[in-house]
Amino acid sequence: MKVLVAVKRVVDANVQIRVKSDNSGVDVSNVKMSINPFCEIAVEEAVRLKESGVVEEVIVVSVGDDACQEQLRTALALGADRAIQVKTEAELQPLAIAKLLSKVVEREEVSLAILGKQSIDGDNNQTGQMLAALAGMSQGTFASSLEIKDGEAIVTREIDGGLQKIALKLPSLITTDLRLNEPRFASLPNIMKAKRKPLVQITPEELAVDISPRLTTLEINTPAVRAVGERVANVAELVEKLKVEGVL
């Protein structure tokens, strides 16, 4: 069977972003970009499924301008077999991305799609579940373990207060949580090899998807900054202060 993994190019997790002074957006020029951490976990999981013989082919897809080829190459270096770039200059919302991915799922006839649970820029936590709905797939969100057995995906999910185990009929959509795996580092030979792996481009028009936005961003603001606090010398002083505040 084939597995599709979607990856997103995002501002690196260690970058402290700034809101533009005209409140029109977030300034992402000249900052370090990376593969979204949860997407990296998704790539790793797919590659592990291939290594264990469950999956024959790992296809990685990203939606965006040519810059996202860098993240596609990273995924190829980590072990994906081939890449698809859905090429668009537009900044897409999760529903449009899910529609595009759904067409790719259909074209490639994949049995499994693995996505990160959320991207660390938009923080939406939507695309995977939307893809599942549009492709009519079962969904295993926030997965901390995944096993393919007898035509089903057995997924352990991170839920509030604990874990839930469910069985999904294939084809299934999985979104990754933190503890699913620890992604490997790409070795230099694999990075070189990734340059020669196939990467094809398609457009939203070819997939016949309407990507017009449903949401308009009116303004972006910086949240209120907390007032500077004070240092206390010892535990006694701390307890005293907290009692005065009425929180102890």
Place this chain on the structure above:
Amino acid sequence: MTILVIAEHNNQTLALATGNTLAAAQVLASKNGSEVALLVAGEDCQSVVEEAASTQGVAKVWVANCAALKQQLAENLAPLVVDLVAEKGISHVLVSSTAAGKNIAPRLAALLDVAQISDLIEVIDADTFVRPIYAGNALAMIKSSDAVKVLTVRSTAFDAIEFTGGDALIESLPDAVDQGLSRFISEEVVSSDRPELTSAKVIISGGRGMKNGDNFVLLEKVADKIGAAVGASRAAVDAGFVSNDMQVGQTGKIVAPDLYIAVGISGAIQHLAGMKDSKIIVAINTDEEAPIFKVADYGLQADLFDVLPEFEAAL
């Protein structure tokens, strides 16, 4: 028009977060003169229905009670809500921004062919909302052009209403269809005498500075004296000290207690995203330069292994 809230519950009681989501629904209702309805989908959930119907400000409770909805699997629940939206003239569907809510809402939105607005923190008007992006380092004001709006609500932004003082009309819905896509196997929920992280008034959290999972007992001792919940940073979860459901942060739980005590936590932006709306923040850390001190109301630069026993004794 009607604003629909999908109740989160375990077939016995309503989740506390549903109280926060209902509060957001009532803010919306006051802007456009709608009424608020609550959907209780489950199996043998009569006690939840009673609780829902007695909640102030809830006009109607719609009940779907069948085996296919026992665990509220998204594959079975979403189509039911799609039908409900079509039949009842619903303008907004609100769901708590919890693991359960985040699982169902986007599936529903895509089936309705509408965008979803995640993590609502402020209602401007019936079409315009504010939500955090980039780990809460920016706030986006967003206007939706869809006829039906699907939103998840960040609990910390709305004070919960209590499940009392109301007398709603109860109406039964037809049974949901089991789509045959997913099957529940088991659930392990940690039972604890301590309060839940997301509703606790006081939280004490540990980070990488705790050195190992066994040392969390030092936090638990303090927690038990002051009725606090125990949390952790992503670093502590990543290092395998504690389980992921204790994680406070951008991709874990978002909390805003009256008192948040961060112990051995450096204060990465991803952690701050989960707790910086707490009323009082205390930081205990040996590193004078730790970013956590920038958001702390009270900072104590000291070794946590000295401080925690002393703190416990002083309480």
